[in-house]
Amino acid sequence: MEYLRSYLESILESTNASIIVINQEGKVEAVNRETERATGYSRGEMLGKDVSDFVRLFLISEGEPTIRHYLLGLFEGREKDSFELQFRTKTGEVRHGLFNTAWVEKGGNRGRSLILVAMDITQMKALEQQVIHAEKLASLGTLAAGIAHDLNNPLTIISADAQLLKSRVGDKDMEKVNRILEGAERIRVLVRDLTTYARFDVAGKEWVDFNQLIERSLLLLHYEIRKGDFDLVLELSPDNLRVHGNMSSLEQVVVNLILNSIQAMTGRTGKILVKTCLRPDGRVEFRVEDQGAGISEENLARIFEPFFSTKKGGTGLGLSNVLRITNEHRGKVKVESKVGVGTIFIVVFPGEEDIKKSEW
Numbered sequence: 001m002e003y004l005r006s007y008l009e010s011i012l013e014s015t016n017a018s019i020i021v022i023n024q025e026g027k028v029e030a031v032n033r034e035t036e037r038a039t040g041y042s043r044g045e046m047l048g049k050d051v052s053d054f055v056r057l058f059l060i061s062e063g064e065p066t067i068r069h070y071l072l073g074l075f076e077g078r079e080k081d082s083f084e085l086q087f088r089t090k091t092g093e094v095r096h097g098l099f100n101t102a103w104v105e106k107g108g109n110r111g112r113s114l115i116l117v118a119m120d121i122t123q124m125k126a127l128e129q130q131v132i133h134a135e136k137l138a139s140l141g142t143l144a145a146g147i148a149h150d151l152n153n154p155l156t157i158i159s160a161d162a163q164l165l166k167s168r169v170g171d172k173d174m175e176k177v178n179r180i181l182e183g184a185e186r187i188r189v190l191v192r193d194l195t196t197y198a199r200f201d202v203a204g205k206e207w208v209d210f211n212q213l214i215e216r217s218l219l220l221l222h223y224e225i226r227k228g229d230f231d232l233v234l235e236l237s238p239d240n241l242r243v244h245g246n247m248s249s250l251e252q253v254v255v256n257l258i259l260n261s262i263q264a265m266t267g268r269t270g271k272i273l274v275k276t277c278l279r280p281d282g283r284v285e286f287r288v289e290d291q292g293a294g295i296s297e298e299n300l301a302r303i304f305e306p307f308f309s310t311k312k313g314g315t316g317l318g319l320s321n322v323l324r325i326t327n328e329h330r331g332k333v334k335v336e337s338k339v340g341v342g343t344i345f346i347v348v349f350p351g352e353e354d355i356k357k358s359e360w
């Protein structure tokens with residue numbers, strides 16, 4: 001009997017699921033080591049607590065009904081025996097848990113206990129979100145390709161005819177014709193963004209000198225850069241930065257990030273830092289730091305979504321292109337931002353060795 005007991009105990013202690021036992025009086029009777037690890041609370045802080053006090057340890061916000069609601073429901077037999085909930089750990093981190101529950105009879109007249117078995121599925125949830133996002137991007141890409149294709153022909157006709165009219169109309173109508181041309185130009189930009197968006201294959205990869213690529217991209221942005229009131233500071237690595245990829249796709253990444261920074265500097269002074277370096281692990285890092293408007297926490301969660309834009313006339317495709325292209329190059333994008341302070345975008349591409357290793 002004693003042997004069995006310690007055997008069961010060691011199973012409970014070594015499992016990677018959190019196990020919490022609540023007795024019929026609604027008091028926490030036992031927790032295992034994983035519960036301590038996952039929540040940050042020690043056994044002493046949890047054992048003997050009344051369910052409602054216990055639950056209060058994990059609430060995300062005061063007055064939030066969920067966990068309490070579930071537990072009370074369980075006691076009254078109203079709830080299903082499996083549910084997902086977010087909870088807050090002692091250090092304030094919000095995690096995602098999957099809970100399974102069961103009632104266990106203690107035998108004799110000793111009543112029964114409620115056993116909660118919880119798995120921390122935070123990471124799984126994050127992956128799930130990434131997959132949903134990727135799928136969304138893919139189907140939008142197909143849709144976008146179709147629209148862009150159909151828009152191109154009528155657009156060419158409109159622009160060409162408007163140009164022709166310009167030489168024929170008098171001053172009175174010139175403004176109207178110019179408006180047509182401006183409108184057509186805006187559509188052209190949208191179609192261009194949609195087309196790059198839709199181009200999923202990174203056809204033709206080559207070794208690209210990333211510093212050179214930046215110099216080229218800056219030429220494309222020449223006009224925007226001159227127009228602004230900021231300083232553009234260039235810190236290019238003296239190392240030879242070789243990225244294996246598609247030249248024009250990579251150019252899109254650089255142009256979009258710098259252009260966004262330029263636009264964020266509208267009406268502000270300060271600097272935009274464009275920097276490259278070779279990381280110690282051989283990966284190539286490219287970063288754009290601005291002292292522009294910054295991005296609110298709420299928007300930060302959405303900036304990579306296709307068509308999300310806070311700009312008048314923005315297409316909202318720039319960053320989703322950046323993310324897609326970077327992913328296609330097995331790179332990573334990171335962003336840090338503070339409203340009123342500025343924004344940092346960091347893109348990292350695999351190094352020469354990483355690429356060669358994966359070839360066979």
Ligand SMILES: Nc1ncnc2c1ncn2[C@@H]1O[C@H](COP(=O)(O)OP(=O)(O)O)[C@@H](O)[C@H]1O
Binds near residue numbers: 256290292303320343
């Ligand atoms: N450097 C930046 N500073 C501030 N906001 C930015 C920056 N880069 C991107 N954003 C925000 O992300 C949104 C999406 O960017 P993007 O996909 O390039 O679309 P667009 O530039 O057409 O709006 C922008 O509308 C803006 O709100």
Ligand SMILES: [Mg+2]
Binds near residue numbers: 256259260317318319
């Ligand atoms: Mg943009």
